[in-house]
Amino acid sequence: MVKNNRHKIDEARRRARGAQSNASGRYEPVREEVQDGWDIEEERAAFVTQVSEERPRSVITRNTSPDIPFDRSLNPYRGCEHGCTYCFARPTHAYLGLSPGLDFESKLVARPKAAEVLEKELRRKSYQPHMLAMGTNTDPYQPIERRYRVMRSVLEVLQRYNHPVAITTKGTLVECDIDILSAMAAKGLAQVGVSLTTMDVSLSRVMEPRCPLPKRRLQIIRRLTEAGIPVRVMLAPVVPGLTDHEVETLLEAAAEAGATGMAWIMLRLPMEVAPLFEEWLQAAYPERAAKVLARMREMHGGELYHAEFNKRMRGEGIYAEMIAQRVEKARVRFGLHTEMPKLRCDLFEVPLERDGQLALF
Numbered sequence: 001m002v003k004n005n006r007h008k009i010d011e012a013r014r015r016a017r018g019a020q021s022n023a024s025g026r027y028e029p030v031r032e033e034v035q036d037g038w039d040i041e042e043e044r045a046a047f048v049t050q051v052s053e054e055r056p057r058s059v060i061t062r063n064t065s066p067d068i069p070f071d072r073s074l075n076p077y078r079g080c081e082h083g084c085t086y087c088f089a090r091p092t093h094a095y096l097g098l099s100p101g102l103d104f105e106s107k108l109v110a111r112p113k114a115a116e117v118l119e120k121e122l123r124r125k126s127y128q129p130h131m132l133a134m135g136t137n138t139d140p141y142q143p144i145e146r147r148y149r150v151m152r153s154v155l156e157v158l159q160r161y162n163h164p165v166a167i168t169t170k171g172t173l174v175e176c177d178i179d180i181l182s183a184m185a186a187k188g189l190a191q192v193g194v195s196l197t198t199m200d201v202s203l204s205r206v207m208e209p210r211c212p213l214p215k216r217r218l219q220i221i222r223r224l225t226e227a228g229i230p231v232r233v234m235l236a237p238v239v240p241g242l243t244d245h246e247v248e249t250l251l252e253a254a255a256e257a258g259a260t261g262m263a264w265i266m267l268r269l270p271m272e273v274a275p276l277f278e279e280w281l282q283a284a285y286p287e288r289a290a291k292v293l294a295r296m297r298e299m300h301g302g303e304l305y306h307a308e309f310n311k312r313m314r315g316e317g318i319y320a321e322m323i324a325q326r327v328e329k330a331r332v333r334f335g336l337h338t339e340m341p342k343l344r345c346d347l348f349e350v351p352l353e354r355d356g357q358l359a360l361f
Contacts, residue, residue, distance in 0.1 A: 008279070009102060013046045016209050018083035019101040020279045022047075025094030026272070047106040049081055051144055055113045060121050060132070067310045070133040070166070074118065076150035078109035080138040082170070084208040085280040086237055089137045091271040100272040105210075108144060115153035122161050122350065129348035131164045135193075141171030143210065155180045160351050162189060164343035168234060170195040172212050175223055182227040188344040191230040193263065194221050196250050198243045206284050207242075218257040225258030232261035232340055238323060239267045240295030241288050247323065248330045255334035262336040264327050265313045266320065269296065269305040278304075295319055 008020050061073050079093055083105035090100035098107055111117075121127060134140050140151045151173075158165050159180055167174065167181075167190075174181075174192065184190035198204050199214045212220070224231045233254035238244055251262060269277055281289045293304065299315025300306040314320055331338065 008283075009047070010044070013044060014102055015046065016083070017047060017102055017105055018085040018087075018207070018209050018280065019105065019276050020283055021276070022099045022102040023272070023275070025097065025099050025103075026091075027094050028097045028099075047102050049106050049108065049144070051108045051110050051147075053110050053112055054078075056111060056117060058121060059111065059114045059117045065309065067313060070131055070136070072130060073133040073136045074114070074154065075134070075137045076111050076114050076140050076148075076154065077138050077142060077144065079104050079107060081105055081108060081142045081144060082139055082208060082211045084211065085277055086207065086239065086267055086269075086273070087138075088268045088270055088273055090273050090276065092137060094272065101276055108142075110144060110148045111150060112148055114150050115157045118154060119157050119161075122157070122163065129163055129345045131166055131343050131345075132158065133166050133168070135168035139169050139171050140167065141169040141173040143171075143173075145171070145173045152177055152180075155184075158189075159184055162187065162344075162347035162349055164189045164345055164348075166191050166193070166340075166343065168193040168195065170208075170211050170217055170220075172216060172220060174220060178224065178227045178229070181224070181229050185227075185229040187347060188341065189347065191232065191340050191343065192224055193232045193234045194224075194254075194259070195234045195236050196254060197235070197237065197239070198246055199249055199253065200243075200246070203242065207239075207280075218253055221254060221257040221259050225260075230261070230340055231259045232263060233259040233336070235262065235264035235327070237265050237267040238327075239292065240299075240319065241292035242285065244323060247326050248333075251327070251330045251334050251336060255336055260335075260337060261340045262327075262331055262338065266299065266315050266323070267296065268312060270307060274304045 009022060059074050063071060078096065080087065090104045093100045093104040145151055155177055181190045181192065194217055196214065196217055197208065201213055204211065204214055221231050221233065235247065235250055238247065278293065281292060296304050299317050299320045306312065314324060
C-alpha cells in the first residue's frame with residue numbers, strides 16, 4: 001500500500017495542467033493507491049475536466065480584510081480550469097474535500113442559478129449597494145463559462161438593478177459580454193481588470209497552461225477600452241526570478257493597449273500553494289528554483305509566505321521595496337493610475353416589475 005499524499009502524476013495524465021500532483025486536501029483523509037501484488041503496469045485515467053453544479057443559499061461573500069478594496073464579492077465557479085500554478089485560490093478546494101492540486105483545475109463546480117439567488121439578495125430591504133467584485137477567487141471567464149453563461153446572467157441582473165461591478169479576469173470570454181459592460185460603464189457602473197503576468201509565451205504556457213497567451217490578453221484590453229469600458233492591468237503576480245524583470249515591459253504594453261489603471265501583487269504562496277508551486281518550479285525551472293524560493297523567504301521572514309494583513313500582498317525587505325519602486329516609476333512613465341474612477345452606487349434601484357408582475361411593495 002502506497003500513500004499518495006505527495007505523489008507526482010505522470011505527465012500524460014496531467015497534460016496541459018499546472019499542478020504536478022494531487023495531494024490530499026487538509027480536510028480529507030490521506031489518499032492511498034493500493035497495489036494488488038500483480039507485477040502488471042496499470043493504466044490510469046487522465047485528468048479530464050468534470051463539472052458539478054450547486055445552488056447556494058447566498059452568492060454574495062462578505063469580507064472585512066483591511067488590505068482588500070471591496071467588502072463583497074461573487075464567484076460563479078469553484079475551481080479554475082486555467083490551471084495557474086501560482087493561484088492563491090487553490091486552498092479553497094480543500095473545503096470541498098478535494099485536492100488543491102489537480103482537482104482544483106479539473107473538478108469544477110458551477111452555480112447556474114447564481115443570478116436568481118443574487119436577485120433575491122438585492123431585493124432585500126436591508127441591502128445597501130456597494131461595488132460587487134467578481135473574479136477575486138477564481139476566474140469568472142474560465143472556459144466553462146462558454147457552456148454555463150453564469151456571468152452573462154449575473155450581469156443582466158446587475159444591469160437591471162444599476163448595481164456597480166468590478167471584474168478581474170484573464171479570459172477571452174469577457175468579450176462576449178462587452179454589450180452589457182459597455183452600457184453599464186457608460187453609467188459609471190462597470191470596470192474590468194485584466195491579469196498580465198509575462199510576455200514570455202513559453203513561460204506562460206507552463207505556468208498558466210490553459211490561459212490565453214499574453215498578446216491575446218492585450219487584445220482583450222484593447223477591445224474593452226475601445227468599447228468604453230475602463231480597464232486596469234493587473235500584474236498578478238510578480239514572480240521573483242521568473243517575471244520580475246518584465247515589470248516595465250508589461251506596464252508599457254498594457255498602456256499601449258489602452259489600460260488606464262494598474263495594480264500589482266507579489267507572488268503569494270498560502271497553505272497548499274507553497275508545496276505545489278515549489279514542486280512545479282523544481283520540475284519546470286530547476287536552475288532557477290533556489291533563487292526564486294530564496295527571494296520569497298527573504299520577503300516573508302524566512303518563510304515562503306506570511307499572511308499578515310498589509311504585508312501579504314507585497315512582502316517586506318530590500319527586494320520587495322526595489323520591485324515597488326520600479327513599478328511606481330513605470331506606472332508614472334506610462335501614465336497609469338493606481339485608482340480607477342469610483343463606481344456609482346446612487347443609481348441602484350429595485351425594478352418595479354418582477355416576473356412580469358408589478359411589485360406590490
